[in-house]
Amino acid sequence: MRTQIAVVGAGPAGLLLAHLLRLEGLDAVVLETRRREHVLGRIRAGVLEPGTVDVLREAGLGARLDRVGLEHRGFSLRFDGAEHRIGLTELTGKSITVYGQQEVVRDLLDAAEPEPWFGVSDVALHDVTTDRPSVTFTDADGTARTLHCEVIAGCDGFHGVSRNAVPVSTCERAFPYSWLGILAKTPPAHHELIYAHHERGFALHSMRSPELTRLYLQVAPDEQLDEWPEDRIWAELALRLGTACEPGPLVEKGITSMRAFVAEPMRHGRLFLAGDAAHIVPPTGAKGLNLAVADVALLSKALTSWLLHGRDSEALSYSDTRLRATWRAERFSTEMTEMLHRSADPFDQRLSLARLRRVASSRAAATALAQDYVGSSEGT
Ligand code: APR
Numbered sequence: 612m613r614t615q616i617a618v619v620g621a622g623p624a625g626l627l628l629a630h631l632l633r634l635e636g637l638d639a640v641v642l643e644t645r646r647r648e649h650v651l652g653r654i655r656a657g658v659l660e661p662g663t664v665d666v667l668r669e670a671g672l673g674a675r676l677d678r679v680g681l682e683h684r685g686f687s688l689r690f691d692g693a694e695h696r697i698g699l700t701e702l703t704g705k706s707i708t709v710y711g712q713q714e715v716v717r718d719l720l721d722a723a724e725p726e727p728w729f730g731v732s733d734v735a736l737h738d739v740t741t742d743r744p745s746v747t748f749t750d751a752d753g754t755a756r757t758l759h760c761e762v763i764a765g766c767d768g769f770h771g772v773s774r775n776a777v778p779v780s781t782c783e784r785a786f787p788y789s790w791l792g793i794l795a796k797t798p799p800a801h802h803e804l805i806y807a808h809h810e811r812g813f814a815l816h817s818m819r820s821p822e823l824t825r826l827y828l829q830v831a832p833d834e835q836l837d838e839w840p841e842d843r844i845w846a847e848l849a850l851r852l853g854t855a856c857e858p859g860p861l862v863e864k865g866i867t868s869m870r871a872f873v874a875e876p877m878r879h880g881r882l883f884l885a886g887d888a889a890h891i892v893p894p895t896g897a898k899g900l901n902l903a904v905a906d907v908a909l910l911s912k913a914l915t916s917w918l919l920h921g922r923d924s925e926a927l928s929y930s931d932t933r934l935r936a937t938w939r940a941e942r943f944s945t946e947m948t949e950m951l952h953r954s955a956d957p958f959d960q961r962l963s964l965a966r967l968r969r970v971a972s973s974r975a976a977a978t979a980l981a982q983d984y985v986g987s988s989e990g991t
């Protein structure tokens with residue numbers, strides 16, 4: 612088999628990259644180890660920066676997003692028993708859109724032509740530093756195949772294989788807490804997101820639609836899900852958020868550990884890394900999906916210039932450009948995480964409150980936070 616770009620992984624990064632490349636007239640084949648239903652069923656974050664919305668709209672993926680996405684012009688910070696609204700639109704002129712990553716993936720799969728190869732195994736990358744790279748894999752029917760290509764895009768997430776083919780140096784930080792997240796069939800208890808810092812721990816009130824609420828609680832890193840029956844979750848949320856949600860049936864319940872991770876460089880020969888394969892941000896501030904979209908928006912342009920017009924400068928600078936943006940997002944996500952979570956360390960506890968009080972009392976500090984939250988025009 613032969614294609615121009617072999618895309619490894621059908622998460623949002625791989626699916627969007629293949630879509631953008633095909634719009635430019637390039638040929639891309641997507642390989643995915645999981646089944647279609649699994650990829651469609653994964654529930655993750657749901658906040659889109661304006662830059663992300665622009666990319667999706669320009670790629671012809673805006674119809675459902677514009678119909679059911681929820682525009683939010685601000686969010687609430689709650690701490691010290693009080694509420695402080697961060698007026699995103701007032702402070703930056705921009706707004707965010709609440710639209711689940713799951714919905715973005717559904718739109719991408721609806722538009723995918725041809726479909727990804729789902730259920731593949733034994734994926735291995737070869738000759739990435741030559742001008743004839745290839746990917747070998749076993750297809751869902753058990754047939755061993757070789758995909759010859761000009762470029763490989765490693766979009767296979769944190770646990771993928773692509774990063775192993777790059778001589779990366781990695782930086783990592785583990786945080787001393789996890790998030791217990793639920794998606795519940797109940798109307799949101801507030802019209803905007805609420806980030807609550809409480810002495811019992813952080814809590815986040817978010818949503819997916821007028822009928823679906825997404826809620827998170829800071830828990831210990833080794834917390835077991837069975838220690839959290841539904842009654843306990845609702846009671847704890849009410850305490851920390853200062854607002855009771857109407858309990859509803861759970862669509863999903865899970866614990867996610869929190870880490871920051873960056874692999875450098877993001878290119879090796881003809882292999883380019885994008886999305887979670889290259890970097891993970893802690894989830895506070897919802898930058899992960901936005902960063903992945905900005906990676907592939909640039910990568911599709913760079914590959915188009917290179918493969919169709921023979922200009923390789925954007926491809927050569929892809930790693931440096933995206934690593935600068937990655938570190939901006941790591942800086943913001945780490946600060947947001949540390950400001951909002953409850954630490955066991957008394958000094959860190961006081962620091963969190965000092966940071967929150969500064970954002971609540973200084974327009975300059977609130978504006979800086981809001982600008983980071985909505986993302987830059989350079990793509991997060
Ligand atoms: N071969 C092919 N596909 C693979 C392999 C492999 N060896 N290993 C993993 N995959 C697939 C996974 O099954 C998954 O579908 O690659 C895909 C990677 O998708 P994501 O993990 O969603 O990563 P990405 O597309 O970069 O999306 C980033 O997702 O995790 C969130 O916070 C993150 O919102 C951000 C976004």
Ligand code: PHB
Pocket residue numbers: 655656657658804815817818825894895896897
């Ligand atoms: C979510 O809705 O899942 C979400 C929202 C905001 C965040 C993180 C996650 O900062």
